[in-house]
Amino acid sequence: MTRLRIDVEYLTDTLRKLLETPSPTGYTDSIVRWVSAELERLGLDVELTRRGAIRAIRPGKEKRGARAIVSHVDTLGAQVKFLKDNGRLALVPIGNWSARFAEGARATVFTEKGTYRGTILPLKASGHTFNEEIDAHPIGWEYVEMRVDALARSTPDLARLGIDVGDIIAIDPLPEFLDNGFIVSRHLDNKAGVAVMLAALKAMQQEKVKTPVDIHWLFTIAEEVGVGASSVLKHEVASMITVDNGTTAPGQNSNEFGVTISMADQTGPFDYHLTKKLVDLCRSNEILFQKDVFRYYRSDSASAIEAGADVRTALITFGVDASHGYERIHVHALRSLSELITAYAASTVAIKRDFEETGSPKGFTKQPVSKAQQTLSPNVRASQLDLEKKRRAAKEPEPAK
Incomplete structure (x- = not known):
């Protein structure tokens, strides 16, 4: 199946609504309710984990070997460290972001007695x-x-107002949607990823797309503090694609246009075969793409693997300038990502061995090996054996390793 047409107006309107709903990590109930309601409106049944991670399964031909697509609804924020003698609040960040970008920000503090600006x-x-x-x-x-x-x-x-240590603070996003397609705001990481997923799902529902396996639409609530997809995957899931932001900066290959496919982040390379499949889908569907490697970056994929999930993982991103600050993206990247998701969800399963959690070596995947290496390896092994025989005959000591 080729890529589907994406309703860009729906995508951007959805992003606006997501940005209007504060959701710093630890204060995500409202955004969970909003996304859940939208998934149900699009025709899926929704189930929540105890803490509020979202799972909605779109049935395919097979339950086994299911594919998961995940993004996170939580954002950066702050928390009250202590109440100061001058009537102001000392803060600690929620997530990893610079106080440089906090200076001058308008914000809301959530207390047991209500909110204060x-x-x-x-x-x-x-x-x-x-x-x-x-x-x-x-x-x-x-x-x-x-x-x-x-x-x-x-x-x-401050105590009389009901403000206390630990109260969570949401930072105003201040979004601007420009006529030339650029979008500037805080918290595009990862409200834009959520909008991308919902737009892809809408297109698939409208076209009544049939998929070879179940597609699990997942939305996590604590990615910004490293927890992410650690407890939302079911055993049927064999592969997971994370939708998040890619950093456009000097020394990076990410771009605000098209899809940026991450080949590795600070936790190591992503799955070779799943990543190659995404690259091939971009090429066959004429979706603009580029590859990048992120040195100081982790995502929902890392948290899933670290939690023990034996799944193939990949990361597809929209290029964002000034990540974790006043971020800028372009709608072209968002549309491209949605197109790629639709193409991936409907694509045939290449590694059917993944239907089972374990199996024999038969049918296991193969990665390319150079012809030179294939030709030389037997000769190298023969020469090593010959040298070993000569050393033994001469009773020479083994060289130090």
């Missing part, structure tokens, strides 16, 4: 007071604080 500011925020010191002030989470937009001039004032 506020601004994250450097400790020396006023040029009229600190003059040139505002530019010499160090950068770091210990050098910022949250000013709450309520009467709070002391620790008791």
